[in-house]
Amino acid sequence: KNEVEQSPQNLTAQEGEFITINCSYSVGISALHWLQQHPGGGIVSLFMLSSGKKKHGRLIATINIQEKHSSLHITASHPRDSAVYICAVSNTGNQFYFGTGTSLTVIP
Amino acid sequence: AAGVIQSPRHLIKEKRETATLKCYPIPRHDTVYWYQQGPGQDPQFLISFYEKMQSDKGSIPDRFSAQQFSDYHSELNMSSLELGDSALYFCASSVQYGEKLFFGSGTQLSVL
Numbered sequence: 001k002n003e004v005e006q007s008p009q010n011l012t013a014q015e016g017e018f019i020t021i022n023c024s025y026s027v028g029i030s031a032l033h034w035l036q037q038h039p040g041g042g043i044v045s046l047f048m049l050s051s052g053k054k055k056h057g058r059l060i061a062t063i064n065i066q067e068k069h070s071s072l073h074i075t076a077s078h079p080r081d082s083a084v085y086i087c088a089v090s091n092t093g094n095q096f097y098f099g100t101g102t103s104l105t106v107i108p
Numbered sequence: 109a110a111g112v113i114q115s116p117r118h119l120i121k122e123k124r125e126t127a128t129l130k131c132y133p134i135p136r137h138d139t140v141y142w143y144q145q146g147p148g149q150d151p152q153f154l155i156s157f158y159e160k161m162q163s164d165k166g167s168i169p170d171r172f173s174a175q176q177f178s179d180y181h182s183e184l185n186m187s188s189l190e191l192g193d194s195a196l197y198f199c200a201s202s203v204q205y206g207e208k209l210f211f212g213s214g215t216q217l218s219v220l
Contacts, residue, residue, distance in 0.1 A: 033209065043151070043198060043211040086151070096141070096153040096166070 003027045006087050006099035013106050019074040021102045023087030026068065034061050034072050035086040037101070043086075046072070077106045110134055112212035114199050120218045121189050129184040129215045133201030139163070140182040141209065142174060143198040151198065157182055186217075194219045 004025045013019050025032070034046040047054050047061040049070065054061050058077075063070040074081055087099040113132040121127050133140050142154040144167075153166035157176035168174070171189075176182045180201075186193060196216050200209040 035211075043200075043214075045200075045209045045211060048209070088151075096143075098151050098153075 002100065003097040004087055004089055004099040006085075006102050008102060009100065010103045011105070013077050013104070015078060015106055015108050017077050017106075019077050019081075019104065019106075021072045021085050021087075021104070023070045023072070023099055024068060025070075025087075025089045025097070027089065027091060027097060029089040029091055031090050032063055032070050033088040033090065033096075034070075035088060037084040037086060039083075046085075074104075077104075079106045079108050082106050112199055112201050112210050114197075114212035114215050116215060117213065118216045118218075120220060122220050123189055123191060125189050125219075127186045127189060127217060129186070129197050129199075129217070131182045131184070131199030131201075131212060133180050133182070133199075134203075134210055137201035137203050137210070138180055139202045140176055140180070141200045141202075142168075142182070142184050143200070144195045145198065145214075146192075146195045149195075154184070189219045191219050193217060 007022050031048050031050045033048050036044045036046050049063040058075045060073040082105050084101045084103050086101045088096050090096050115130045139158045141156040143151040145151045154168040155165050155174050156163045160176045172186050174184045196214045198214045199212045202209050
C-alpha cells in the first residue's frame, strides 16, 4: 500500500468547472506538498501545508491533520491548468513520499 | 528571481559509462534534494543534503553518489550506467530544512 494515495487518477473537466483532487496519507508528516507537473516534465511546487488552508489565485489547498487528508481545489478551471498534480508528504527525517499523481485535462 | 539551475538539460550516455549531474540551488538555500522520475512513473526521492551534510537517503542505488559543496551546489555522480537509469532527474532546494521546495527543470538522462 502506498503511503500517499490520490484520487482521482485521471480527471477531465470543462473550462470553468470547480475541480477537487484528494490526497490521503498513512504516515506521520511534518508537511504536505502539492506539486504541479506539466508535459515536458517541469515540476512546480504549489503549496506546502502543515495545517489549515492556503490560497493562491484560483488554487486552494486544505489539510486535515486528524483525518490525514488534504484537498486541492481549482476554481474556474482553465485549459492551462491541464497538468499532473502530485501530492507529496515529508516527515521530520526529510523523507518524501509521493502520490501517484492526478492527470487533469481541462477542455475549452 | 534566480531559480534552481540544473545542468546539463539533456545527457546521452552508453551503458557502463559514468555521468555527473549538477544542481545549483537558489541563493541562500542550504538544502538540496534529488529525485528520479522514470518514464510514466512517479518521482522517487534519492537523497538530500542540508548544510553540506547528507540529511536523508531514499532509493538511491549504490552505483550513485552525491555531495553538496561549500557553495551549496550539489552533484549526483552515476557510475556503471544501466538502461534503467534513463530518467528525468530533478533537483530541488529549500531555504532551510523542511521549507517549501523549489524545483529545477530537470536533467533528462538517456542511457543507450
